[in-house]
Amino acid sequence: MSSDRPDRNAPLLQVRGLKKVYAPTSGFFSRKSTPVVAVDGVDLDVAPGETLGLVGESGCGKTTTGRCILRLIEPTAGSITFDGVDVRALGSRDLRAFRRRMQIVFQDPYGSLNPRLTVGSALHEPLAVHKIGDPSDRPDRVAELLRKVGLPTDYTHRYPHELSGGQRQRVGIARALAVGPRFIVADEPVSALDVSIQAQVLNLLNDLQEALGLSYLFIAHDLGVVEHVSHRIAVMYEGKIVETGPTEQVVGDPRHAYTRALLAAVPRIRTGGRPKPVSGDSANR
């Protein structure tokens, strides 16, 4: 059975010892500050078709980790292997071509779309950059992308300010899908949305995963959301991964004290027993 082809169960993305240190700023007048270690030796594995939830409080380094994997931020140390490719070794030209395989969905649907570009041109841009399809059939591809994320196809002429937050986030997802990636970093994709819209976007992400076999690194500070979408969860605290495992295990039987503290902070609706009906004569009992 052994062959040169990679193992099916081998992780699509393997991160080892990822580190990002922000060097101290020193100036003539400022006192030398200590370096900030934003990400401190993070190890992560994401299998094909899997969602890894990365959870932790604000400022723990989740977003920096996600952006380092995409090399939006240059990591200080560590290795990132994606589908057998050493991502950190890629030169700028190779990196640009490689970006077809990894994409990102941002937290803030207001800031992540250019206010001066229509939805159509925002989605057309990545297709043109990677020369996907003929220029003549790109409008059809744009329409297909809109359909995939559940938006009317005549939205191509709209500007971002004419869309609601949830619709913008769908456009952001469509833009990420445009180049046909295998892996998406979802950086708090629902935390800026209303709760009712959150569920819709989460379901959309789930459906797309099933239809396209996508892998996600799902970053959030809300364990309730992460629990809902993830196969496995990694808990991050002060730049380090303190616990990682299947969702049921991390949620049901947390090992680390920090995870337990985080779980205790999640508001839950108690579902012990059926709710009792309130009727007019209940006061008589």
Place this chain on the structure above:
Amino acid sequence: MKTTSTSGAWVAAIRRDRKATFGAVILSIFLLVAIFGPLIAGDPQALVGVPLQPPSSEHWLGTTGQGQDVLRQLVAGTRVSLAIGFAVGLCVVGVGAIVGVAAGFFGRSVDAVLSLLFNVFLVIPGLPLAIVIAAYLPSGPFTLGLVLVATGWAWNARVIRAQTLTQRKRDFVAAAVVAGESNIRIITREILPTMTSLLVAQVISSTVYAIGAQVGLEFLGLGDVSAITWGTNLYWAQNDSALLTEAWWTFAPTGLCVALVGFGLAMLNSGFDEITNPRLQLERAWRSHLLGLGIAPSRSTPVTVGHE
């Protein structure tokens, strides 16, 4: 198709705004004079009569100290002065935009070098430098333009650098990076379009600067004194002791034109500010709406729906 619809929107926006309309009308008149005036007015160099004649039915604006027609010289000067003014205005913003965007976008050592460069240019007092350069270079409109661009670009570069810095941190730029767009494409497609209103405002104010500085330098005799521009008209008026001879008609019309063009451009600029700032636009619309209902409007920001 897209450009016509946006330029159509600009025209409509200018017409809605009273200040901008006023500025646009003044400017259009001057542009028409600059383009067609010299064809009608006749040779400005021709000696047409007795020197220093006051305005009359024959010479509407009188004659100069050399006996040339002041109106003809004014019209001929309009063409050259406006051409230099707008060309310099565009170049100043062009150079400023290239340097500013490069500094803001690439950061690090590129930013350090370019920032040092424009900070040095900012510290050097512009007009004195212009006088020194203009005195050493062979005189002419091209030299003058060069001098004005060299002394005027730095402030624009600084403003655009700051604007680029804020845009570069936006997520849509990160999305463009992840989409694989090249740096040039990110700058031209993503960053510069968010600054159109700023760039337009800069072109207008730089043109005001260019016209004023050009007239000033030429008045001092640092331009080509044989050319006919607003500045040289003033230079010759002063050379012929216009104030001593009380020949006001040799300098007042030119001075008035400089002031009017500057005023028109400034009006257009403040109109653009309201046009391109949705908050100011809403505020005005809301106030007039309230006034229509007989409610005295207070100084407030109107309640808006989901706008950045």
